[in-house]
Amino acid sequence: MKRIIGVCGAPVTTHNSGFVGLYGVESGFQNRGIGQKLFTLCLQHINDRNCGLHAVPEKLSMYERKAGFGVREGVSMVVCNNLPQNWQNLSKTINDNTRVEELNKENKHLLAKIIEYDSKVHKEKREKLLTSSLTKPDYTTFVAIDDMSGHLVGFGCIRLHNGGKGMIGPLYADNDTIAEVLVYNLINSCIAAQTKGLLFMTISSSSGGLKIAQKLQITERDRCELSIGYVKFSDKSGHLKSEPYVDD
Numbered sequence: 279m280k281r282i283i284g285v286c287g288a289p290v291t292t293h294n295s296g297f298v299g300l301y302g303v304e305s306g307f308q309n310r311g312i313g314q315k316l317f318t319l320c321l322q323h324i325n326d327r328n329c330g331l332h333a334v335p336e337k338l339s340m341y342e343r344k345a346g347f348g349v350r351e352g353v354s355m356v357v358c359n360n361l362p363q364n365w366q367n368l369s370k371t372i373n374d375n376t377r378v379e380e381l382n383k384e385n386k387h388l389l390a391k392i393i394e395y396d397s398k399v400h401k402e403k404r405e406k407l408l409t410s411s412l413t414k415p416d417y418t419t420f421v422a423i424d425d426m427s428g429h430l431v432g433f434g435c436i437r438l439h440n441g442g443k444g445m446i447g448p449l450y451a452d453n454d455t456i457a458e459v460l461v462y463n464l465i466n467s468c469i470a471a472q473t474k475g476l477l478f479m480t481i482s483s484s485s486g487g488l489k490i491a492q493k494l495q496i497t498e499r500d501r502c503e504l505s506i507g508y509v510k511f512s513d514k515s516g517h518l519k520s521e522p523y524v525d526d
């Protein structure tokens with residue numbers, strides 16, 4: 279019977295960049311060149327696109343020295359995890375022309391608008407991912423709509439996290455006020471977030487995200503340095519051919 283003894287995956291993801299992951303060889307079969315072979319096949323699939331990976335610390339130098347990956351520094355994922363305080367004090371209204379409403383999962387038209395809005399952030403349509411996630415029973419989504427134009431100006435989701443807390447994400451908005459109003463509605467709709475806690479992740483370069491966390495007094499529990507988000511340079515001079523990998 280055939281048995282899998284090693285695996286490596288390399289999908290082409292956002293911004294037409296690749297991401298290598300799920301890299302492992304069963305312990306009894308390591309150090310025989312199997313891993314290297316799988317990894318090389320994956321890089322061939324990625325071709326000359328930029329490529330990211332998250333390395334376990336002990337493999338950092340291997341990727342750097344032997345596979346031509348470089349560290350992307352300066353951006354961290356900030357993980358806040360606590361009972362949100364005074365969430366009722368967050369802004370509740372945007373302006374006279376902008377309303378916030380909950381997504382009815384049957385509303386295909388509104389879902390299409392969310393996919394369209396999201397694609398402006400991600401530079402590609404994440405249709406499958408959003409359709410399958412946002413229509414799941416444990417997802418609650420709110421959208422902000424400009425009534426004058428009918429355009430979406432933001433959307434956000436909350437769902438239950440493994441620990442039974444509320445977890446916000448994705449959350450995108452045209453400005454900080456819209457984001458804040460969305461967060462108010464998301465917490466308001468989620469008893470678990472109010473009583474058990476809220477998991478809220480933002481990146482260190484997002485002043486709006488950090489401001490919301492500060493207002494909710496949800497303390498930073500963890501800061502994951504994205505310096506382990508490696509980028510493979512596409513030419514020897516170190517210049518990136520396309521946009522760099524961003525973990526979002």
Ligand SMILES: CC(C)(COP(=O)(O)OP(=O)(O)OC[C@H]1O[C@@H](n2cnc3c(N)ncnc32)[C@H](O)[C@@H]1OP(=O)(O)O)[C@@H](O)C(=O)NCCC(=O)NCCS
Nearest residue numbers: 301302303308309310311312313314317333334337344345
């Ligand atoms: C990492 C792992 C997949 C390597 O698999 P493997 O089959 O043992 O590796 P190989 O036998 O192909 O390695 C042969 C050589 O290629 C190197 N190599 C292996 N994978 C490589 C890669 N992705 N890039 C560059 N070099 C690599 C090794 O350092 C080794 O060099 P050496 O002969 O100078 O020591 C394996 O050790 C493993 O499963 N480790 C546990 C899980 C893990 O850490 N995964 C990586 C998470 S980031």
